[in-house]
Amino acid sequence: MTLTKTALAPEVAAIMGRLGVSADRYTGGTLAVTSPVNGEKIADAAQISSGDASDVIAKSHQAFLAWRLVPAPKRGELIRLFGEELRAHKADLGRLVSIEVGKITSEGLGEVQEMIDICDFAVGLSRQLYGLTIATERADHRMMETWHPLGVVGIISAFNFPVAVWAWNAALALVAGNACVWKPSEKTPLTAIAAHAIFDKALKRFVAEGGQAPAALSQLLIGGRDVGEVLVDDPKVALVSATGSTAMGRIVGPKLAARFARAILELGGNNAAIVCPTADLDLTLRGVAFAAMGTAGQRCTTLRRLFVHDSVYDQLVPRLIKAYGSVTIGNPLETGTLVGPLIDKGSFDRMQKALADAKANGGTVHGGDRVHEADAPNAYYVRPALVEMPAQCGPVEHETFAPILYVMKYSNFDDALELNNAVPQGLSSSIFTNNMREAEAFVSARGSDCGIANVNIGPSGAEIGGAFGGEKETGGGRESGSDAWKGYMRRATNTINYGASLPLAQGVKFDVE
Incomplete structure (x- = not known):
């Protein structure tokens, strides 16, 4: 790792110069900016x-x-x-x-x-x-909706x-x-x-x-x-x-x-995925690893809870643990790095507390230790953690913005759906299955209650064409x-009378002479 030898402030200044940003915007200010890559102060932004x-x-x-x-x-x-x-x-x-x-x-x-x-x-x-044109009950009238800033x-x-x-x-x-x-x-x-x-x-x-x-x-x-x-x-x-x-x-x-x-x-999104008996385990392994470890677990769509059917648990989880142990962690600016640093010490401390709570609730933790501390004492690199949990309890029910994946067994599909929906967070979710009934049930009204519900892809990776949220x-x-x-935008409903009369309630007359 080449962390302590990397001087980032000059590169930041060069980038800002090419973009036409004057130096007084990011030097001499009161907001100190540090890079999580090596803990170096790279700017003092004006506030x-x-x-x-x-x-x-x-x-x-x-x-x-x-x-x-x-x-x-x-x-x-x-x-x-x-x-x-x-x-x-x-x-x-x-x-x-x-x-x-x-x-x-x-x-x-x-x-x-x-x-x-x-x-x-x-x-x-x-x-x-x-906007829509809307059918109206009035003769010689048109009704429509318009959208305004x-x-x-x-x-x-x-x-x-x-x-x-x-x-x-x-x-x-x-x-x-x-x-x-x-x-x-x-x-x-x-x-x-x-x-x-x-x-x-x-x-x-x-x-x-x-x-x-x-x-x-x-x-x-x-x-x-x-x-x-x-x-x-x-x-x-x-x-x-x-x-x-x-x-x-x-x-x-x-x-x-x-x-x-x-x-x-x-x-926040305490996002879950369900791995069913018919799942393509090679596809699942890749999808889970990317969704759980990408961006060092610092995505709102990060996969944090994984429910694995007991018939495939022993085939999938050991492979996941091996992947977690072999992933390349280091300088995100270098080619070949897959997992970069946490944003700061606060994130690291919250991660360690969550892992301690998981152990106290009967969890078995794989990974989660700090790495490269000698090379970058002011940066916080961690090995992503996979935690085998006996049940959905304790820290599993709360989002920790760090690379922690809680893994639990299930045997009944309806129970897995209930567990997916059992936390208050509900941004994204996914299911890995080749069973059409399970896939359709997951995206149905009785399935995932999240704003995003994916099939055979992780909960992350939202595209521009689909609205993000819910x-x-x-x-x-x-x-x-x-x-x-x-x-x-704001919506208005407009009614336009292009006739010569105005419909009134039956029997209502005005003396206009």
């Missing part, structure tokens, strides 16, 4: 005060008033240009994601590809914001997907006619600054080519919790889409409800594809 944040939101509201008048296909042209700029700067932004978050190279680049994909989706969507959309993103989640929201919100204000995680300000610089390039091109767009159309708030609270509390913010922990969601949700604002909450603990919320755009 905004809560008072200035209110001014930013006010400017965003004024931008919305202008942008809502731009025809939707023209708004889509801006997002098309944004997609072009992302393609041009994919390598730099993907590399910065890896440096700031610790994702392996393919995952850093893959996150930027998701941004590109949602731009493609949103460009087409800009010509498809359809909502207002200022606040976006709060988490560290684990520092740029893709913003793009999922912003691309749809902007083609819908809204203005955006983005508050990224305090752990990942650099990727936010970089992504926003790329958007600014697209905005300048759009205006230079004759487009009409206000400068404050999309804005960035770098700061702490107090800045996030301003975004949540400001009455000019019509919708807040927040991604993060359930603890954060329990604070944000009630505040938005108190002022009747909209919320899209994408929070987490049951928070009442749901959908972003990205499908009809998620409706969440960023």
Whole structure:
């Protein structure tokens, strides 16, 4: 491992320079930024005060008033240009994601590809914001629904997907006619600054080519919790889409409800998979390993609970344990690494506590130990942990944002379905089976109660075309594809009288002479 010899700050400065970001945005500020790759401080980002944040939101509201008048296909042209700029700067932004978050190279680049994909989706969507024509009981009348921009959309993103989640929201919100204000995680300000610089390039091109767009159309708030609270509390913010922990969601949700604002909450997911007797075990092994260990277990769609039928348990689990022991853990910037670091010491400590609790509840732990401590004492690399549990209890019922997979036996399919649904979290789920009845039951009304229910693929790997969300603990919320755009717009029903009379209640007359 070449960790202590790697100087990342100069590379960060070079990337920022190529993206046109001035040094005062990430040097000399009060927010220290460290890389989980080796614990090195790579920047001191400038932060905004809560008072200035209110001014930013006010400017965003004024931008919305202008942008809502731009025809939707023209708004889509801006997002098309944004997609072009992302393609041009994919390598730099993907590399910065890896440096700031610790994702392996393919995952850093893959996150930027998701941004590109949602731009493609949103460009087409800009010509498809359809409303219905509705049959009416009145003669010489027509009834229809129309969709209109909502207002200022606040976006709060988490560290684990520092740029893709913003793009999922912003691309749809902007083609819908809204203005955006983005508050990224305090752990990942650099990727936010970089992504926003790329958007600014697209905005300048759009205006230079004759487009009409206000400068404050999309804005960035770098700061702490107090800045996030301003975004949540400001009455000019019509919708807040927040991604993060359930603890954060329990604070944000009630505040938005108190002022009747909209919320899209994408929070934790204690995701499960069921392995049935007919499952293709080679396919299952690959699917489980990727879903459970990818991104060092720091995905909201990470596989955390695995229910294996007792007839195949002894065939699958030893192979999984072997895979866990042989996976390459190390510098995510180096070729061949499959598992990078945890984001920080807090994540490591929470992982170790969960493993201790699992042992106290009768679990057998394989892996979970810290590695490369001598090479990188300020970074936190761990071997992914597979924990054989006697039952779904203790830490299994709570999400730990780390690479821990709890494995349990089952013998009855209906019992496995019940276990899948027995935790309050419900973002994603999957089943591995070649039995059509089991597969269909899993995706039916009596099956998985999660927002995502997959067959013969892990719970992770969501695509842009399908809306992401439906987490049951928070009442749901959908972003990205499908009809998620409706969440960023308001609907009106219109009745048009093209006749000469107005239907009145029987016997009602007016003397108009």
